[in-house]
Amino acid sequence: xxxxxxxxxxxKTEMLCRVADSLFWxxxxxxxxxxxxxxxxxxxxxxxxxxxxxGITPRDFWNPMLxxxxxxxxxxxxxxxxxxxxxxxxxxxxxxxxxxxxxxVFAARENARMIRDQxxxxxxxxxxxxxxxxxxxxxxxxxxxxxxxLFQRIREMIxxxxxxxxxTIPRMIGYxxxxxxxxxxxxDKTGRLLDSxxxxxxxxxxxxxxxxLVAILRSCSAxxxxxxxxxxxxxxxxxxQFLMLSRVFPRAIFFSLSELQRAIHAISxxxxxxxxxxxxxxxxxxxxxxxxxxxxxxIDRGIHEFLVTLHSKIEKIALEFSKQYMFFPVVDPxxxxxxx
Amino acid sequence: MGxxxxxxxxxxxxxxxxxxxxxxxxxxxxxxxxxTPGWFDGYDVxxxxxxxxxxxxxxxxxxxxxxxxxxxxxxxxFNNKRASADQSLLxxxxxxxxxxxxxxxxxxxxxxxxxxxxxxxxxxxxxxxLQQRLYALNAxxxxxxxERKIIRDGVxxxxxxxxxxxxxxxxxxxxxxxxxxxxxxxxxLVRADGGEYFVLEDNARSPSGVSYMLENRSxxxxxxxxxxxxYSVGSVAGYPKDLLEVLKNIAPNSDGDPVxxxxxxGSYNSAYFEHCxxxxxxxxxxxxxxxxxxxxxxxxxxxxxxLKKVDVLYRRIDDDFLDPTVFRKDSxxxxxxxxxxxxxxxxxxxxxxGTGVCDDKLIYTFVPAMIxxxxxxxxxxxxxxxxxxxxxxxxxxILEQTDKLVIKPVNESGGYGIVIxxxxxxxxxxECRERVKADPRNYIAQPPLALSRHPTWCDGSLEGRHIDLRxxxxxxxxxxxSRGGLTRVALKKGSLIVNSSQGGGSKDTWVVS
Numbered sequence: 001x002x003x004x005x006x007x008x009x010x011x012k013t014e015m016l017c018r019v020a021d022s023l024f025w026x027x028x029x030x031x032x033x034x035x036x037x038x039x040x041x042x043x044x045x046x047x048x049x050x051x052x053x054x055g056i057t058p059r060d061f062w063n064p065m066l067x068x069x070x071x072x073x074x075x076x077x078x079x080x081x082x083x084x085x086x087x088x089x090x091x092x093x094x095x096x097x098x099x100x101x102x103x104x105v106f107a108a109r110e111n112a113r114m115i116r117d118q119x120x121x122x123x124x125x126x127x128x129x130x131x132x133x134x135x136x137x138x139x140x141x142x143x144x145x146x147x148x149x150l151f152q153r154i155r156e157m158i159x160x161x162x163x164x165x166x167x168t169i170p171r172m173i174g175y176x177x178x179x180x181x182x183x184x185x186x187x188d189k190t191g192r193l194l195d196s197x198x199x200x201x202x203x204x205x206x207x208x209x210x211x212x213l214v215a216i217l218r219s220c221s222a223x224x225x226x227x228x229x230x231x232x233x234x235x236x237x238x239x240x241q242f243l244m245l246s247r248v249f250p251r252a253i254f255f256s257l258s259e260l261q262r263a264i265h266a267i268s269x270x271x272x273x274x275x276x277x278x279x280x281x282x283x284x285x286x287x288x289x290x291x292x293x294x295x296x297x298x299i300d301r302g303i304h305e306f307l308v309t310l311h312s313k314i315e316k317i318a319l320e321f322s323k324q325y326m327f328f329p330v331v332d333p334x335x336x337x338x339x340x
Numbered sequence: 341m342g343x344x345x346x347x348x349x350x351x352x353x354x355x356x357x358x359x360x361x362x363x364x365x366x367x368x369x370x371x372x373x374x375x376t377p378g379w380f381d382g383y384d385v386x387x388x389x390x391x392x393x394x395x396x397x398x399x400x401x402x403x404x405x406x407x408x409x410x411x412x413x414x415x416x417x418f419n420n421k422r423a424s425a426d427q428s429l430l431x432x433x434x435x436x437x438x439x440x441x442x443x444x445x446x447x448x449x450x451x452x453x454x455x456x457x458x459x460x461x462x463x464x465x466x467x468x469x470l471q472q473r474l475y476a477l478n479a480x481x482x483x484x485x486x487e488r489k490i491i492r493d494g495v496x497x498x499x500x501x502x503x504x505x506x507x508x509x510x511x512x513x514x515x516x517x518x519x520x521x522x523x524x525x526x527x528x529l530v531r532a533d534g535g536e537y538f539v540l541e542d543n544a545r546s547p548s549g550v551s552y553m554l555e556n557r558s559x560x561x562x563x564x565x566x567x568x569x570x571y572s573v574g575s576v577a578g579y580p581k582d583l584l585e586v587l588k589n590i591a592p593n594s595d596g597d598p599v600x601x602x603x604x605x606g607s608y609n610s611a612y613f614e615h616c617x618x619x620x621x622x623x624x625x626x627x628x629x630x631x632x633x634x635x636x637x638x639x640x641x642x643x644x645x646x647l648k649k650v651d652v653l654y655r656r657i658d659d660d661f662l663d664p665t666v667f668r669k670d671s672x673x674x675x676x677x678x679x680x681x682x683x684x685x686x687x688x689x690x691x692x693x694g695t696g697v698c699d700d701k702l703i704y705t706f707v708p709a710m711i712x713x714x715x716x717x718x719x720x721x722x723x724x725x726x727x728x729x730x731x732x733x734x735x736x737x738i739l740e741q742t743d744k745l746v747i748k749p750v751n752e753s754g755g756y757g758i759v760i761x762x763x764x765x766x767x768x769x770x771e772c773r774e775r776v777k778a779d780p781r782n783y784i785a786q787p788p789l790a791l792s793r794h795p796t797w798c799d800g801s802l803e804g805r806h807i808d809l810r811x812x813x814x815x816x817x818x819x820x821x822s823r824g825g826l827t828r829v830a831l832k833k834g835s836l837i838v839n840s841s842q843g844g845g846s847k848d849t850w851v852v853s
Contacts, residue, residue: 014643016631114607117620125431132430173644267644325644 019115020177021326026111027165027181030127033104034158035189037151038219039065040091042193044147045215047084050208058082065196071099088147093137101154102134120168123161130157179263180321187256188314190220190243191307198303213239220251240303241295253310254290261287264321279320286313379410379802380795386804389535389792391456402459402852405570410454415800421563422453422797428559450845451556452796453563456807456827460574460853463824466529466537469720470811471819472711474525477544477698478815479714481521485512485694495713496706500730503781504703505751506545506696508659510666514683517590521692523654524583525813526550526825530724531792538724538789540808542707544698545691546656549846550579550812551614553826554621556848574823574851579812580621583654586816587622590688591651598651598688601625601641603632605657605673615656629657634677637684652688653678659693701750701784702728725787729780738776738785742769745785747776760836762788791836794847796829806830808838809849824849 043065059082066072066087078096079086094100098107109131116124137150162182169175197212204212213234217223220243229246230238246252261272261283270276275284298306385393392403399407410418429448483490484501485508491498501507526547528540557576561568584600591598604615606628619626631641632650640647655662661671663679681687697703705726708719727734727745738745742761749757759772776783793804811825827847828838838844 014625014645014648016625016627017642017644018628018631020644110607113612117616117626121432128431 015173015177017326019118019174021322022111022115023118023174023177024181024321024326026108026115026127027178028185029104029108029111030158030161031182031185032099032189033101033108034155035185035193036091036099036101036104037154038189039069039193039196040088041148041151042196042212042215042219044084044088045218046208046212049211049215050202050204054202056202058084058087060202062087064199068192068195068199069099071097092147092150093134105131105134105154118174120164122168123164126157126161126164130154130161133157173267176263176266177325180260180267183256183259183263184314184318184321186251187253187260188311190251190253190256191310191314193219194240194243195304195307195311198307209236210234216243222249222251225249237295237299240298244298245290245293245295254287257283257287257290260317267325277320277324279317279324282313282317282320286310286317379415380407383795383802384804386793388790388804388806389531389533390804391531391792391794391807402457406455406457406567409564409567409570418453418797419800425451425453425559425563429555449552450831451552451559452805452829452831452845452847453560454795454797454802455560455567455848455850456794456809456824457571457850457852458824460851463851465720466811467821469537470527470813470821472715472717472720473527473539473542473707474522474813474815474819476707476710476714477525477542478520478522480710481544481692481695481697482519483714484697485514490710490713493713495709496703500702500706500781501697504697504700506659506694506699508694508696511679511683511693515685516682516692517592517685517688520590520815521695522698523586523590523690523692523815525815526810527813529721529809529811530789531809533790535792537721539704539707539721540724540789541701541704542698543810544695545658547810547812548611548614548656549810549826549828550822551617552846553812553822553824553849554579554617556826556846560848571850571852574853576823579814579822580618582814582816582820583618584622584624586814587652587654587688587690589816590690592686592688593651599624599649600652600654601627601650603627603629603653603655603657605629605661609656611656618654627653629671629673629675632675632678634675634681637677637681638686639675639678639681650687652690654690659696662693699751701726701748702730702781703750705784724789727785729776729783729785734785735776735780738783739773742773742785744787746788747772747783747785750782750784758837760788789836791830794827794829796831796845796847798831798833803833805833806836806838807847823851 043062047061062082062084063072066075071090074097075087075090078094079090090097090100092101095102095106097103105127109127112119112124112127133153165175165178169178193216197216200212210233213236214223217226217234217239222243226234226239226242229242232238242249242252244253247254247258249255261280264280264283265272268276268280270280272284275281380393383393385395385397391400392406393399426448429451480490488498488501490496491501502509522544524547526543526549528543529537530540531537553576587600588598591600600622601624602615602619602622604612604626606612609615616626625641627641627650633640633642633647635647639650639653641650657673660668661673663674663676664671665676666679667674678687679693682689682693705723705728708723711717711719727738729735729738738747742759743764745761747759747761752758759768761769764772791806791808794807795802796805798805807827807829809825809827812822814820827849829845829847830836830838830843831845832843835843
């Protein structure tokens with residue numbers, strides 16, 4: 001008889017919408033804290049290489065980056081003036097800035113705390129340890145050189161957390177919500193990092209251009225693999241090719257979107273050749289666009305314009321994802337309009 | 341620290357070990373050996389019942405093995421274990437939240453590593469007494485919301501019941517599954533001068549702390565594995581499974597596998613860690629009000645694939661916040677329609693609504709009478725002697741003797757609002773008298789209890805600290821009492837307040853046979 005039910009593939013586990021939401025945001029915040037580390041590292045590097053020598057004002061230097069992060073209104077509310085110290089403090093330790101590294105780690109931990117029955121104790125402890133480390137450090141001001149050490153430690157602790165997730169979380173729905181959050185955030189933030197270069201606050205000489213791109217590649221741990229692939233010096237076109245369109249490099253936008261797609265289809269059980277909801281449709285559409293795009297077209301149309309559009313498409317995917325599974329409107333503090 | 345230190349310490353250990361095996365264990369015995377101070381040199385038993393030592397300083401027999409074990413453990417070793425235990429609690433986030441405190445709101449609940457040990461022969465009557473007490477309390481809750489026989493028969497004045505802060509007239513006449521209201525009860529016990537156990541109060545709403553009982557045990561097993569093989573310690577590990585059985589017992593339909601969930605006010609609640617802990621140990625979902633929705637008098641939780649029916653809720657939210665359509669309208673924690681679903685027979689709820697009448701300290705004074713009334717038995721466990729401000733004669737006594745009594749508001753928990761007469765200033769006493777005079781129904785007074793003490797780690801040495809005991813009692817197909825419970829200890833010297841929010845800590849509690 002045909003009514004013998006055979007369980008195929010992944011079991012449909014029940015999961016509360018709120019739990020799914022927390023898993024998704026937990027990993028988004030973790031990824032975001034790492035990306036903020038990257039962003040600050042790159043900018044401090046560029047500042048050392050060229051900014052200071054050229055006598056560019058701190059405001060002109062940092063403002064475009066804060067605009068691209070959507071944080072400039074909050075910054076100007078909290079600080080009397082732009083200075084390297086103020087901006088780094090704002091992005092690293094400031095507790096009133098939800099997308100500072102501290103803010104992200106705090107939010108990641110709050111989400112982890114809310115669902116600690118759903119994640120492994122090792123995972124919670126690693127996140128908690130990261131939080132305790134930052135809370136201790138954040139209480140006193142810190143020199144620029146030890147700032148690099150701190151970023152290094154934060155990133156290592158985040159790699160540890162990701163390793164623990166890999167090693168201890170069952171490959172079920174909860175895992176996929178975390179992967180979705182992680183790669184959605186990563187695709188977005190690699191885009192913004194590239195945009196900070198494309199929309200750089202100053203005319204860059206060739207040498208400066210190179211050192212900017214090297215800083216970006218290094219912050220993505222991509223320098224060595226870039227050189228392996230292209231065997232040339234740093235050329236903007238190749239850097240874009242690599243960080244936007246690589247199918248194999250884990251921080252590349254295309255790679256990240258593919259992982260996102262894999263995760264959201266694992267949640268619904270629908271094969272990637274089809275789509276079963278709006279979030280899958282939008283994600284598939286964006287992937288095929290990147291899949292068949294010609295880089296020269298992007299350059300002709302303007303890299304900045306392209307990256308801005310990409311960002312809004314990714315945001316739309318996030319919105320549809322929340323509508324589909326969480327029934328809660330997306331409230332991303334980093335994108336909240338500022339109120340007085 | 342040099343090598344010399346270390347070797348002398350080793351020497352000391354072996355000496356102590358051989359010494360303690362050959363003697364009966366008088367507290368001051370080691371004091372003659374100036375070079376190797378023992379753990380209990382100069383330990384002051386004081387004018388209190390000490391759990392570990394007799395008045396003459398000899399070790400109570402069931403503590404002998406612990407004594408030997410400690411004598412063989414160096415202070416340094418002990419201190420390292422203690423520090424690593426604290427670290428591991430903080431790292432694991434085993435914390436509670438202190439209200440009215442910003443940022444550093446999470447504190448660990450300090451665990452004192454010296455276990456409290458109770459002999460099974462001593463525990464058995466306590467267990468029976470607690471069962472008896474819960475049968476009577478449950479019968480009382482049922483009665484006050486139905487026939488109110490105990491009032492009609494003149495055992496308890498009706499106005500005392502109706503005047504309880506947590507009395508819920510709205511549920512009068514409503515039926516609950518199997519007539520069980522108090523599924524989980526935490527009854528606080530103290531021991532006084534002679535070592536007799538007294539009931540200090542009953543917590544019939546949502547007693548907390550059971551997760552610490554379980555965590556303390558697993559911590560001690562890690563820290564002192566050897567000690568467990570010396571003793572035969574009654575296990576407490578079955579609690580989550582027993583609780584799950586209690587919850588399944590009140591599922592609306594007995595067929596199939598009911599869906600059980602823990603309802604929490606959320607991650608900002610002081611006991612959130614415990615809510616998660618219990619959900620995880622039972623293997624059930626933990627839900628907040630916003631995860632639930634009521635349709636056609638059935639409760640559902642919102643999952644990523646749609647709505648799923650919930651059969652039983654173990655709720656850790658107060659009555660007031662449970663359902664804005666019945667109780668507080670401003671509650672955002674609750675679920676509109678939940679109470680109706682419950683009383684329509686579609687949802688089991690533990691604990692039941694309205695059990696807070698038992699937590700009222702005025703009602704407490706009537707529990708022995710309840711036991712006689714409902715069960716026709718003599719109470720096995722006694723109450724602490726209590727004076728009622730609502731009785732004019734006793735009120736007069738309370739007002740005259742305020743400085744010698746402990747004055748308690750009847751409906752507060754967590755140790756809030758208590759005035760300890762002998763330690764209060766004149767101004768505090770005057771204010772207290774005014775409050776009592778203005779609202780006698782809401783105050784009781786008790787003579788200060790000489791709570792028993794237990795050796796406790798205090799900054800490098802062991803000193804006696806006051807303790808109490810909260811066993812957890814589950815009411816399912818039968819009534820089950822935890823073996824032992826959570827021993828709370830007042831870490832501040834001389835303090836009698838054991839509550840975690842006010843500088844209390846806890847101990848693992850062993851019932852040994």
